Amino acid sequence: MSKPEIILVEPMMPAIEARLDAAYTVHRLFEPGGRDTALAARPKIRAVVTGGGSGIGSDWIEAMPDLGIVAINGVGTDRVNLALARSRGVDVTTTPGTLTEDVADMGMALMLAVLRRIVEGDGFVRQGRWAAREPFPLGGSLKGRRLGILGLGQIGRALARRAEVFGMSVRYWDRAPIPGNAWAFHEDPHALAADSDVLAVCVAATPETRGMVDAGLLASLGRTGVVVNISRGSVVDEPALIDALRSGAIAAAGLDVFASEPEIDPAFLSLANTVITPHQASATVETRIAMGEAVLANLSAHFAGARPPAVVN
Ligand code: 8YV
Numbered sequence: 001m002s003k004p005e006i007i008l009v010e011p012m013m014p015a016i017e018a019r020l021d022a023a024y025t026v027h028r029l030f031e032p033g034g035r036d037t038a039l040a041a042r043p044k045i046r047a048v049v050t051g052g053g054s055g056i057g058s059d060w061i062e063a064m065p066d067l068g069i070v071a072i073n074g075v076g077t078d079r080v081n082l083a084l085a086r087s088r089g090v091d092v093t094t095t096p097g098t099l100t101e102d103v104a105d106m107g108m109a110l111m112l113a114v115l116r117r118i119v120e121g122d123g124f125v126r127q128g129r130w131a132a133r134e135p136f137p138l139g140g141s142l143k144g145r146r147l148g149i150l151g152l153g154q155i156g157r158a159l160a161r162r163a164e165v166f167g168m169s170v171r172y173w174d175r176a177p178i179p180g181n182a183w184a185f186h187e188d189p190h191a192l193a194a195d196s197d198v199l200a201v202c203v204a205a206t207p208e209t210r211g212m213v214d215a216g217l218l219a220s221l222g223r224t225g226v227v228v229n230i231s232r233g234s235v236v237d238e239p240a241l242i243d244a245l246r247s248g249a250i251a252a253a254g255l256d257v258f259a260s261e262p263e264i265d266p267a268f269l270s271l272a273n274t275v276i277t278p279h280q281a282s283a284t285v286e287t288r289i290a291m292g293e294a295v296l297a298n299l300s301a302h303f304a305g306a307r308p309p310a311v312v313n
Contacts, residue, residue: 003025004024004303005025005041006020006045006047006049007045007060008027009029010029011028016293016295019292020296023299047070047071048071049073051072051074052076053079055077061081061088062084069299071093071298073292074291077312078206091313093302093308093309094310094312095290095291102281103230103282104155107202108166110228110255111163114254115145115252117136120137141167144168144169147159147163147168147196148193148199149173149183150192150213151172151201152178152181155231156202170184171192173191190217193220199227199228200230202231203235211235211236211237212235212236215237215243226251226253226254227254227255228253228255233258234259238265239265242268242271245273251273252273255275256276256280257281262278
């Protein structure tokens with residue numbers, strides 16, 4: 001029997017891709033000429049494997065009559081039209097629980113990088129400025145700072161637990177109070193920002209949260225405030241954030257995600273008070289193996305005629 005044909009939107013770990021190749025005929029969208037081959041193969045495609053930040057366009061879903069599953073290598077579903085997929089009988093799956101801790105670690109890493117001036121310090125030594133006895137500016141302690149978490153899901157909670165170990169005091173906003181914790185809840189995101197020194201964006205990207213971190217919220221955070229984003233660029237009004245970082249309306253930012261990544265707004269590149277990273281929060285060997293295993297498990301359940309373990313639509 002011939003192998004099912006699938007589209008792979010972005011690269012995965014070689015060991016995971018080898019297992020995809022063993023079970024399926026894989027059309028790689030990211031290879032030279034791959035888009036044309038995949039376009040031509042659409043009538044036969046039965047699965048799409050994609051990243052959370054990449055997803056798959058609705059026009060593609062509509063042009064694949066035999067599509068049965070979109071397996072996201074990640075937890076974000078904002079780049080896939082879940083309702084459209086459902087209406088066509090297409091399961092959309094994610095990799096829940098695989099990346100929570102690493103993404104929360106990245107939140108801490110960005111907070112430390114910004115407040116303790118890690119990236120700046122690295123440049124300072126390399127440029128010979130330390131040896132030249134130039135003074136290096138003081139950073140800020142995490143201990144005693146107030147961390148406001150926008151969106152207390154799994155990742156938000158993992159970040160809160162870490163922050164407490166560092167001596168930060170945690171408060172949060174979500175659509176409703178999340179039971180099972182003692183952290184202060186704010187019903188209004190502006191009140192959260194006003195009551196925070198660091199605002200960590202952990203909320204899922206949905207139509208409701210789009211542009212939620214806007215000029216007003218940044219003004220509430222204030223001149224000494226720091227924004228950390230480990231969710232999605234679309235949750236932030238980026239022009240407003242750039243303005244706030246330029247004007248000093250907030251102090252600094254640590255950003256792993258951007259609205260139009262990987263081609264980010266060039267204004268970010270020249271902001272000295274901003275640490276920027278290439279959507280790398282889940283990018284560790286261990287987590288990418290776990291994510292890949294979860295994708296393979298979702299696919300094999302689907303092709304065995306069973307319900308995949310992590311259907312989200
Ligand atoms: C990954 C993500 O970088 O889980 C998500 O939604 O955005 C990230 O973990 C991505 O899925 C891999 O492309």
